Amino acid sequence: MTKVVNDEYPKSNKPLSDAELKMQAIAQYTAGGGNTDNMDNTSDTKFPTEIIDLPSKGLLYAKDTTLSSGKIEMKYMTAKEEDILTTQSYIKQGVVLDKLFKALIVGNGEGKPVVYNDLLVGDKNAVMVAARVLGYGKDYEVTITTPSGEKQKETIDLTQFDDTKFDETLITPGVNSFEFQLPTSKRVVTFKILSHRDQNAIDAELKGLKKLKDGYGSKELTTRLIHSITSIDSEEDRSKIRNFVKNELLAIDSRALRTYIKNISPDIDLTIEIVDQETGEPFDMDLPIDVSFFWPQS
Numbered sequence: 001m002t003k004v005v006n007d008e009y010p011k012s013n014k015p016l017s018d019a020e021l022k023m024q025a026i027a028q029y030t031a032g033g034g035n036t037d038n039m040d041n042t043s044d045t046k047f048p049t050e051i052i053d054l055p056s057k058g059l060l061y062a063k064d065t066t067l068s069s070g071k072i073e074m075k076y077m078t079a080k081e082e083d084i085l086t087t088q089s090y091i092k093q094g095v096v097l098d099k100l101f102k103a104l105i106v107g108n109g110e111g112k113p114v115v116y117n118d119l120l121v122g123d124k125n126a127v128m129v130a131a132r133v134l135g136y137g138k139d140y141e142v143t144i145t146t147p148s149g150e151k152q153k154e155t156i157d158l159t160q161f162d163d164t165k166f167d168e169t170l171i172t173p174g175v176n177s178f179e180f181q182l183p184t185s186k187r188v189v190t191f192k193i194l195s196h197r198d199q200n201a202i203d204a205e206l207k208g209l210k211k212l213k214d215g216y217g218s219k220e221l222t223t224r225l226i227h228s229i230t231s232i233d234s235e236e237d238r239s240k241i242r243n244f245v246k247n248e249l250l251a252i253d254s255r256a257l258r259t260y261i262k263n264i265s266p267d268i269d270l271t272i273e274i275v276d277q278e279t280g281e282p283f284d285m286d287l288p289i290d291v292s293f294f295w296p297q298s
Contacts, residue, residue: 047075047076047078048075048076049073049074049075049076049106050073050074050076050130050134051071051072051073051109052071052072052073052074052109052126052127052130053070053071053126053163054067054070054071054072054120054123054126054266055122055123055125055126055163055164055266055267055268056070056120056122056123056193056266057070057168057266058070058071059168059171059173059174059266060120060171060174060175060176060193060266061118061120061174061176062174063173063174065115065118066107066108066110066112066113066114066115067108067114067115067118067119067123068174069108069109069110069112071108071109071110072105072107072108072109072114072123072126072127072130073105073106073107073108073109074104074105074106074127074130074131074134075104075106075134076134076135077100077104077131077134077135077136080103081100081103081104081135082135084096084099084100084103085100085294085295087099094203097128097294098116098196100131100294101116101124101127101128101131102116104131104134105127116196117195117196117197117200118195118196118197119195119196120176120193120194120195120196120265120266121193121194121195121196121198121199121265121267122164122193122265122266122267122268123266124196125267125268125270126163126267126268129158129161129268129270131294132158132293132294133158133159135294136294136296138157138158138159139155139156139157139158140155140156140157140158140292140293141153141154141155141156141292141296142154142156142288142290142292144274144285144288146274146276146277146278146279146283147276147279147281147283148276148278148279150276150277150278152276152277154274156272156287161268161269161270161287162268162269163266163267163268163269164265164266164267164268164269166263166264166265166266167264170264176192176193177190177191177192177230178190178191178192178193178261178264180257180260182249182250182253182256182257183252183253183256184250184252184253185248185250185253187232187233187253188232188233188234189229189231189232189257190229190230190231191228191229191230191257191261192228192230193228193261193264193265193266194224194227194228198227198228201227202220202223202224202227205223205227206219206220206223209223221254221258222245222246225245225249225254225257225258226241226242226245226246228261229241229244229245232244270286270287271284271285271286271287272284272285272286272287
């Protein structure tokens with residue numbers, strides 16, 4: 001039977017210290033007999049786990065899929081998972097973190113497996129933060145550049161982040177589809193919130209496009225829109241959608257659509273407030289995620 005250390009993670013008002021987390025992990029592991037035979041990422045694992053609430057609350061997943069529970073159960077990182085982080089072939093392929101997250105995910109919090117590729121990008125961001133906490137603790141040390149131009153070190157508590165707010169009244173439970181009228185052209189588009197599978201397709205397309213030197217620079221913005229949009233004025237033909245985004249979509253409409261998509265996308269808010277030690281003035285910035293996030297100095 002899976003053991004849950006703290007079913008309120010990471011929302012607990014009094015986050016456990018790293019020492020407390022380690023003591024609970026050791027206590028529960030010992031209670032399970034310390035047997036590592038046939039260990040795998042199933043509900044039979046003896047390692048302690050945490051239940052992670054997904055930012056989407058499961059509302060955008062089909063009701064007959066396990067991710068509709070709105071939760072992910074994850075186990076604590078062990079030396080076995082650290083081996084994943086040092087696997088050079090995974091690093092070169094750019095899949096090392098996905099391999100790690102898959103290894104840490106036990107199920108959907110109800111004892112059922114999940115399809116990793118179905119995870120929405122915002123939900124995957126929550127999994128990423130949880131994986132870091134379960135692996136190396138909640139304290140993340142970073143060096144930032146302040147508005148005054150000075151560099152200063154900060155220790156960020158990774159359990160402090162809340163989910164972004166999104167209007168649930170816009171959602172039909174179990175349906176990942178939204179409608180938006182472009183403000184200038186008045187054309188009506190439907191779109192979906194992107195999943196990990198979609199992101200993989202975008203990355204593969206961008207990789208191929210880099211080989212075509214046509215003088216137009218990055219294609220990331222238009223490529224993401226092509227994969228997000230599901231219809232234009234009820235027209236679902238993919239070639240016509242692609243042509244629309246590349247040749248007909250006005251910049252003012254593109255910006256409005258991208259802003260709308262961002263505002264209604266479930267995610268974890270990684271905004272942090274820092275005080276500039278030189279001026280004493282507070283300022284907001286996005287959490288800087290660098291190599292030390294999953295490869296902290298030993």
